[in-house]
Amino acid sequence: MNASPSEVQSQAKVLRRLYLTLFLRGRSSRGLNVKHSAQSIGRRLLMTLLFYALIGMMGLMFLSQPVFNLSLYLHGASLFFVGMFVATSSGEVLFNEQEAEIMLHRPVSPRAMLWAKISVLLEVSLWLSLAFNLVGLVVGTFTKNGSLLYAPAHAFSSLCSALFCTGGVVLVYQLCLRWFGRDRLDGLMTFMQVLMTLVLVLGSQIAPRMIEWLPGEIHLTAETWWLALVPPAWFAALDQTLIGRGNPTMWTLAAVGVFATAAVLTLAFGKLAGSYESGLQTLGESKSRAPEKTGRPRLLQRLVALPPLSWILRHPVERAGFLLVGGYMFRDRDVKLRLYPGLVPMMMMPVVLLANGMRHRGTDGFMLVLAGTYLPLVPLVALNLLRFSQHWQAADVFLVTPTPGPGSIMIGARKAVEVLLVLPSLLVVSAACVWIGGGASSLFQLLPGILALPIFSRLSGISSSQLPLSIPGEEAKAAGRGLLSMVAMISAMAVGGAAAAAKSFGYFNTFLIVEAAIALTCALLMDYKIRNLRWTPLETAYNGPA
Amino acid sequence: MISLHSLSKNFGQQTAVDRLSLEIPAGQIVGLLGPNGAGKSTTLKMLTGMLAPSSGTATICGYDLLRDGIEVKKHVGFVPDSGAVFESLTGLEYLEMIAALYGIPADAARERIRQFLAFFDLGFDVLTDKLLGAYSKGMRRKVVITAALLHNPQVVFFDEPLDGLDANAAVGFKALIQTLAREGKAIVYSSHVLDVVERVCDRVIIIDKGKILVDGQPDALVREYGAPSLERLFTHLTGGDDLQQRAEDFAKTFRP
Numbered sequence: 001m002n003a004s005p006s007e008v009q010s011q012a013k014v015l016r017r018l019y020l021t022l023f024l025r026g027r028s029s030r031g032l033n034v035k036h037s038a039q040s041i042g043r044r045l046l047m048t049l050l051f052y053a054l055i056g057m058m059g060l061m062f063l064s065q066p067v068f069n070l071s072l073y074l075h076g077a078s079l080f081f082v083g084m085f086v087a088t089s090s091g092e093v094l095f096n097e098q099e100a101e102i103m104l105h106r107p108v109s110p111r112a113m114l115w116a117k118i119s120v121l122l123e124v125s126l127w128l129s130l131a132f133n134l135v136g137l138v139v140g141t142f143t144k145n146g147s148l149l150y151a152p153a154h155a156f157s158s159l160c161s162a163l164f165c166t167g168g169v170v171l172v173y174q175l176c177l178r179w180f181g182r183d184r185l186d187g188l189m190t191f192m193q194v195l196m197t198l199v200l201v202l203g204s205q206i207a208p209r210m211i212e213w214l215p216g217e218i219h220l221t222a223e224t225w226w227l228a229l230v231p232p233a234w235f236a237a238l239d240q241t242l243i244g245r246g247n248p249t250m251w252t253l254a255a256v257g258v259f260a261t262a263a264v265l266t267l268a269f270g271k272l273a274g275s276y277e278s279g280l281q282t283l284g285e286s287k288s289r290a291p292e293k294t295g296r297p298r299l300l301q302r303l304v305a306l307p308p309l310s311w312i313l314r315h316p317v318e319r320a321g322f323l324l325v326g327g328y329m330f331r332d333r334d335v336k337l338r339l340y341p342g343l344v345p346m347m348m349m350p351v352v353l354l355a356n357g358m359r360h361r362g363t364d365g366f367m368l369v370l371a372g373t374y375l376p377l378v379p380l381v382a383l384n385l386l387r388f389s390q391h392w393q394a395a396d397v398f399l400v401t402p403t404p405g406p407g408s409i410m411i412g413a414r415k416a417v418e419v420l421l422v423l424p425s426l427l428v429v430s431a432a433c434v435w436i437g438g439g440a441s442s443l444f445q446l447l448p449g450i451l452a453l454p455i456f457s458r459l460s461g462i463s464s465s466q467l468p469l470s471i472p473g474e475e476a477k478a479a480g481r482g483l484l485s486m487v488a489m490i491s492a493m494a495v496g497g498a499a500a501a502a503k504s505f506g507y508f509n510t511f512l513i514v515e516a517a518i519a520l521t522c523a524l525l526m527d528y529k530i531r532n533l534r535w536t537p538l539e540t541a542y543n544g545p546a
Numbered sequence: 547m548i549s550l551h552s553l554s555k556n557f558g559q560q561t562a563v564d565r566l567s568l569e570i571p572a573g574q575i576v577g578l579l580g581p582n583g584a585g586k587s588t589t590l591k592m593l594t595g596m597l598a599p600s601s602g603t604a605t606i607c608g609y610d611l612l613r614d615g616i617e618v619k620k621h622v623g624f625v626p627d628s629g630a631v632f633e634s635l636t637g638l639e640y641l642e643m644i645a646a647l648y649g650i651p652a653d654a655a656r657e658r659i660r661q662f663l664a665f666f667d668l669g670f671d672v673l674t675d676k677l678l679g680a681y682s683k684g685m686r687r688k689v690v691i692t693a694a695l696l697h698n699p700q701v702v703f704f705d706e707p708l709d710g711l712d713a714n715a716a717v718g719f720k721a722l723i724q725t726l727a728r729e730g731k732a733i734v735y736s737s738h739v740l741d742v743v744e745r746v747c748d749r750v751i752i753i754d755k756g757k758i759l760v761d762g763q764p765d766a767l768v769r770e771y772g773a774p775s776l777e778r779l780f781t782h783l784t785g786g787d788d789l790q791q792r793a794e795d796f797a798k799t800f801r802p
Contacts, residue, residue, distance in 0.1 A: 011646070021634070021635065021639070022632055100596060100631075101596075101628050101630035105624045106644070108647055177749060
């Protein structure tokens, strides 16, 4: 016996309201009262939308360009932002372990839960998309061959692209479940999120160059065939078609876009939705599985006991912090889903810049300098993301340990990030630098970035709220993370810009000496501050600063 | 009311529940006992539709667990041992959301919630002032119990329901489940607190490694095995005979 249509409809409404509330408030609270929580969420959301609207002002640069180029830019950037948001949020929204305990024994079909979650993801995606496209809607009316119809046309095509993007991410998850089975779901989810972020970062780098290459009037030819493979081009063509500036090429691309959106939605929410229940059940199962009994300490524990790690981790609390954070970085699904996709832009930008450096060998290593300055962002962003965990309540155990403050644990966490993330990144970037720069001497160009490492890696440690794994994972809202990445990237650009300017004026060595002196002083002062941090009383930690 | 036929659950090579078969009639309180990892929670999760069985079947209130999953869930209430709730909702928001999922009209739900508050001796403002994340463990447990019983289910599964409840609430709760059973509900009560099970349950099932070791009335089982209490019978059946000696040996390790 199935539920009646009115029951189903009312359930859908309840679920949508539930997931929207959970999304906006976060799934777990830290003793917040209702008033405090609602205010912080509203403000955070408003700030995020404002930030997206500000970034959207870049659309003003297209005032003198053809409307197709503007649309291509807007759709490319929207797909990037919305895609990053959906890719980083969907794991947490779609497969929440605790939710299985609350919802799976209720008379609700997994399909209804899936639909409700998707509609919330879509709703928030549309808010972000609208904020970003706000300026573009006006610019499209007044730009070269623009139209008064541009605003409604672009609003419609943005809806299609948001549907395509959200559906695409969900489809990837569903396919993973179907093809690779339940047992490998955890690892696959992390892998797919990293992969999707990678594609989006690369896409955002390629798209602007594509716009430069485009001729005034677009026709699918041997030179422009690739447009048919690029989603932003489909939706930009839809804009052109809807405002009456179409030609057979535009009609074809627009049709591809509409067809692809319909296909993705049908597959993700229709044919493959059945896999969702088994995916949710997997979360409960994986918990019950017995751990492998090898009888040997884990690799990380063995490494810590050996030089050189045993030399730098002589303090037992630092060593415990190192093992704790290292373990979570490699084993915890929730942490991995947040950490690695969040780091992809930091890891990819040096690669993109080094590739640019290869194309412009005559620019005297400017790109190499800039690539190096992205390295310090790795520990900054990683330590920031490592503050969040679904097991945040377990961090209370630190408060009962006989330590004067959180400093040693945070130092251990920093060392874990430096050894396990920064060092491998540094080796890869150095190898690429030697290859592109034509010799070991080009490693010199990375020094501005390397010298900034001690400051950036300690920045996140100068407040006790940066204790690892001590904040509910849901407080790390995806949109806010995008904001952090953006601010971090801008600060890296500032260091890189200053270094490049010093280089072009012949003061590179002086710059390095000054930077090294500043870095050393700051690092010593920060270390002093971190070691002398004292525990925040629980009531302050739970209710936020007075 | 509850009927299991060779119900099994495997996690890879590991068998958590091994061909479990049993019948539980209406009005009976069944204590489900077993050491950690015995398969109690897995069994309850299968019977509430949270885990798919690897093999075997079960019917609850005449509905097949696999074919009529949603109907089974409509007739079942479950208090999981985790006490998981959506922490960023207020107690009232949470309970009203749960009531809506079972199709209980808003007015009736509010009235039912008030009745539970009265039972637990709580004021209505408790449910509206704070988010669930700020509740004490006992308060949260009361909300979870309320959420399991709001829709007046015919079958109720409790997994460590007393965890976190204060003494008065625990006494009230034990009286409540006995009353519910008298009204014809089937109740499965999984717990490690053996003396409570001995006092409250009509029947006790002890399982280990996914298999039933014994099944019967507590008094009859104790007599049959010549054990001084249910606790001693449990430790005897599940390999805990030398616990006293192990505790003494362990305590010696603290001596300087």
